[in-house]
Amino acid sequence: MDEKLTIPLTPEKTPAKMRSEEDKKLLIQRLKRVEGQVRGIQKMIEEDRYCVDILVQVSAVNAALKKVGYTLLEDHTRGCVTNAVKQGEGEETINELMKVIQQFSKS
Amino acid sequence: MDEKLTIPLTPEKTPAKMRSEEDKKLLIQRLKRVEGQVRGIQKMIEEDRYCVDILVQVSAVNAALKKVGYTLLEDHTRGCVTNAVKQGEGEETINELMKVIQQFSKS
Amino acid sequence: MDEKLTIPLTPEKTPAKMRSEEDKKLLIQRLKRVEGQVRGIQKMIEEDRYCVDILVQVSAVNAALKKVGYTLLEDHTRGCVTNAVKQGEGEETINELMKVIQQFSKS
Amino acid sequence: MDEKLTIPLTPEKTPAKMRSEEDKKLLIQRLKRVEGQVRGIQKMIEEDRYCVDILVQVSAVNAALKKVGYTLLEDHTRGCVTNAVKQGEGEETINELMKVIQQFSKS
Numbered sequence: 405m406d407e408k409l410t411i412p413l414t415p416e417k418t419p420a421k422m423r424s425e426e427d428k429k430l431l432i433q434r435l436k437r438v439e440g441q442v443r444g445i446q447k448m449i450e451e452d453r454y455c456v457d458i459l460v461q462v463s464a465v466n467a468a469l470k471k472v473g474y475t476l477l478e479d480h481t482r483g484c485v486t487n488a489v490k491q492g493e494g495e496e497t498i499n500e501l502m503k504v505i506q507q508f509s510k511s
Numbered sequence: 512m513d514e515k516l517t518i519p520l521t522p523e524k525t526p527a528k529m530r531s532e533e534d535k536k537l538l539i540q541r542l543k544r545v546e547g548q549v550r551g552i553q554k555m556i557e558e559d560r561y562c563v564d565i566l567v568q569v570s571a572v573n574a575a576l577k578k579v580g581y582t583l584l585e586d587h588t589r590g591c592v593t594n595a596v597k598q599g600e601g602e603e604t605i606n607e608l609m610k611v612i613q614q615f616s617k618s
Numbered sequence: 619m620d621e622k623l624t625i626p627l628t629p630e631k632t633p634a635k636m637r638s639e640e641d642k643k644l645l646i647q648r649l650k651r652v653e654g655q656v657r658g659i660q661k662m663i664e665e666d667r668y669c670v671d672i673l674v675q676v677s678a679v680n681a682a683l684k685k686v687g688y689t690l691l692e693d694h695t696r697g698c699v700t701n702a703v704k705q706g707e708g709e710e711t712i713n714e715l716m717k718v719i720q721q722f723s724k725s
Numbered sequence: 726m727d728e729k730l731t732i733p734l735t736p737e738k739t740p741a742k743m744r745s746e747e748d749k750k751l752l753i754q755r756l757k758r759v760e761g762q763v764r765g766i767q768k769m770i771e772e773d774r775y776c777v778d779i780l781v782q783v784s785a786v787n788a789a790l791k792k793v794g795y796t797l798l799e800d801h802t803r804g805c806v807t808n809a810v811k812q813g814e815g816e817e818t819i820n821e822l823m824k825v826i827q828q829f830s831k832s
Contacts, residue, residue, distance in 0.1 A: 508723075
C-alpha cells in the first residue's frame with residue numbers, strides 16, 4: 405500500500421454524509437486526473453525533458469490540487485461549520501477552519 | 512495512457528543532460544510518493560473522511576510538489592540559465608525564467 | 619488625499635460593531651508599522667541598496683499584511699458569517715467568504 | 726524614524742548602479758501608491774467598514790507589492806546574477822537567489 409498519510413487521522417469525526425455520491429465521483433475524477441499528471445511529470449524527468457516545460461506542468465498540477473482544496477473548503481464551511489454554528493458550537497470549528505485555511509493557503 | 516499534458520511541449524529544447532541519473536532517481540522517488548498521496552486522498556473521499564483531514568493532506572501534497580518545483584527551478588538556473596548567460600544569450604532565457612517563476616509561485 | 623481605493627465600496631453593509639476598540643487599535647498599529655516598512659523600502663531603492671535585501675524586506679511586508687488579513691478573516695467568520703448562519707442566511711455570506719478567501723490566498 | 730528594518734543589511738554589497746534613475750522613480754511611485762493604500766486600510770478599520778471590503782483591499786495591496794517584488798527579482802537576475810555568472814562566480818549568487826525566491830513566494 406503506497407498511500408502514506410502524514411497527518412493524524414480523526415476517524416471519530418465522521419462528516420454527516422454531506423457529500424453526495426455525485427460530488428464524490430467528481431472529486432475523485434479530478435484527483436485521478438491529477439494522479440495521471442504526476443505520472444506524466446515522472447516520465448518527463450525520465451526522458452530529460454526541458455526543465456521549464458516540467459515546471460509548467462508542476463504548476464498546472466498544483467493549480468488543479470488547489471481547486472480540489474477550495475471545493476473541499478467550501479463543502480466543509482457549508483456543511484460542518486454551518487451545522488456547528490447552528491448548534492451553538494461554532495467556536496472550536498471556526499478555530500479549526502482558520503488553521504486549515506492558513507495551512508492550505510501557504511502550501 | 513493516462514498522462515494528460517496541458518502544455519505545449521518543445522522537444523527541440525533538449526537540456527544538456529545536466530541532471531545526473533542520481534538526481535533523476537531522487538526526483539522520481541519524490542513524485543512517486545506524491546502519486547501515492549494523491550491516491551490516498553481519493554480513498555479518503557471515498558470513505559467520507561473528515562473534510563479538514565482531507566484538506567490537511569491536500570496541503571501536504573501541494574507542499575511536496577512545491578519542493579519538487581524548487582529543485583527543478585534551481586537545476587534550471589544552475590544549468591540552462593547559467594550556460595545561456597555565459598554564451599551571451601541570457602536575455603531570452605531570463606525572460607522565460609521570470610515567467611515560469613511567476614506561474615509557479617501563484618500555483 | 620492619497621488613499622486610492624480600487625474596490626467598490628458597500629457602505630450599506632455596516633458590520634455590527636463586532637470589532638472592539640482595542641482590536642481596532644491593534645490592527646491599526648500593525649498597519650502603521652507596515653506603512654513605515656513600505657516607506658523604508660522606498661528609501662532602500664532611493665539609496666541603491668542591494669536588491670536581495672530589498673526583496674527580503676518586501677517579503678516581510680507581504681507576510682505582515684497577510685497576518686492582518688488572517689485576523690480580519692477570522693473576525694469576519696466569527697462575526698458576520700456566524701450571525702448570518704444563525705439567521706438562516708448563511709448561503710450568500712459563505713459564497714462571499716469563499717470568493718474573498720481565494721482572492722486573498724492568491725495575492 | 727519610522728522605517729523598521731527587520732533584516733540584516735549588507736551595505737558592502739553595493740549594486741553596480743544597474744537601476745536607472747527612471748526605473749527607480751517608477752518603483753518609488755508604485756510604492757508610494759502602496760503606502761497610500763495601506764493608509765486607506767487603516768481608515769477603513771477606523772470607520773468600521775465591512776470586513777470583506779477591507780480584505781479585498783488588503784489583497785490588492787499584497788498583489789501590488791508582489792508586482793514590485795517581481796520587478797526587483799527580474800532586475801536582480803538580469804544585473805547582479807548575470808554579472809556574477811559571467812565572472813565565474815555564479816554559484817553563491819544563485820544560492821542566494823533561490824533562497825530569496827522561496828521566501829518571497831511564500832510571503
